[in-house]
Amino acid sequence: MLNNLKIPSRTHEIIFPAFRQASVRVFIKREDEIHRAISGNKWRKLKYNLEAIKAANQNGFITFGGAFSNHIAAAAYAGYLAKMQMVGVIRGEDVDDKNQTLAFARKCGMQLHFVSRSEYAQKNTADFLQKICAQHSGLAVVPEGGANILGVKGCTEIWDEDDNEIDMVACPIGTATTFSGLVLSVPKNVALMGFTALKGGNYLRDDVHNFVQQAINGKLVPSTFSPPLWELEVNNHFGGFGKVKPELIGFMNDFYDKTGVPLDPVYTAKMMFGLAEKANNGAFKKGTRILAIHTGGLQGIKGMNKRLKNKNYKIEYEKIIADTFSFTGN
Template identity: 40%
Template sequence: MPGPALLLPSPVEVLDDARLDAAGVRVLLKRDDLIHPELPGNKWRKLKYNLGAARTAGASTLLTFGGAYSNHIRAVAAAGALFGFETVGVIRGEAHDPLNPSLQFAVDRGMRLTYLDRQTYRRKTEPAVVDRLREQLGDFYLLPEGGSNVRAVRGCTELVDEITEDFDVVCCAVGTGGTLAGLAAGLAPHQRALGFSSLKGGDFLSDDVAAFQRAALGESTGNWEIETGYHFGG
């Protein structure tokens, strides 16, 4: 699929710190933030196969969900502009004017914004809500909130294949669980994955990661865990 120049594989850098040396720990940074200025981090990996599926399905519009400061909303808007899709962002809550910087960025990349009240937003995955959006907005390829689905898990699994240095543990932040599910799926038998919940009360994320893996792989790999006490207040 033609598109912008992407820095892949993203570089791996060694983090130099006397405290790490004293503890006998070696830390490597996988610089996915350098993949693309507007599709950094896990965003490209989650979107890669979804964009291909949308193109194969003949979809011209991507629709997704997010809060008013969602990095996923920004990324989908950028991907639409870069790969030739119309985009719609369904935002939780009421519209505010002026737009915050995240939503202004999305609009500047051509995204159309629409809003759902918080009660309806909690039901956003229900067929009745999705059908109503299709009636109002026309047909679209649906990307879930945060971009995590089976195709996103597949894309995140590829990150591990790019790391040529040996390691014991791979760590990442966890918002919806798709990245952790993919990373863990790509590990060697002696390796494990450790996620840090960015959400307060994120105990439910373990069930979500296991569900993503079962959908993508047929089973949960069991080589991962999530720390939920490092959200710094949520």
């Protein structure tokens, strides 16, 4: 259903001092360019979820996210295109309910339902789901961030057989859905490194194992499947999910100036900062070829700059992503 919209994501080399000095080559897969609104891993994670909703003749979906959620923005636009009914359960009753992300979701036809943070924490429990589904009958549940096995299935399609001669793939992690898709699809001789965007991300190792097991159980991969080597870098979160420091924003601006690649502050910047730091620390053998996945998230830059308005630093390239929210209806 989303297939006819997809723009192939190009891969190009990035030339950046930390990598050049360490004699490593870093390539970036521009999943952010797949679609202006259904960008990056969102397109991947929604593809099979929406197909399943249509196949089951359901009218649409209920999904979940924070006030600046990349997932809410992308799901709203995808649902609008698919002519689906949509309900977005939003974390926090105290949020600016007119911010760009939420205004965009509303324009796409998503009905927003604000719940307290403590209620939101219950969102995956049977009680909560029963209640919300009873209020909106005929709608499927798509978990926050598209984090289910259908999302993982979509993310197995990120790896492209043309991405050969790569030694390592780097990917940002929130729920580990995207990373698990890569674990299931990247060849055995390619190592994987995930950079967690949140604090205390050790539990995500179990989540990756669980997704791999679900993929085996669901015959997405053969029962003999054995994953490539993978590891998580859990200390690169800059204080926690959605938190930034001047050093990170400075890095993003410098990276954009030198490479022309806009990173988002929540996920991809933390991954790229971590990769550059590792290169500076001599963590990679000379000649290593690394493929970094740009998972999108650029729609969140405006919101982050708003949050930074009383600081003396901001993301300088906000203007280049300005049209993410222009609603043209196609």
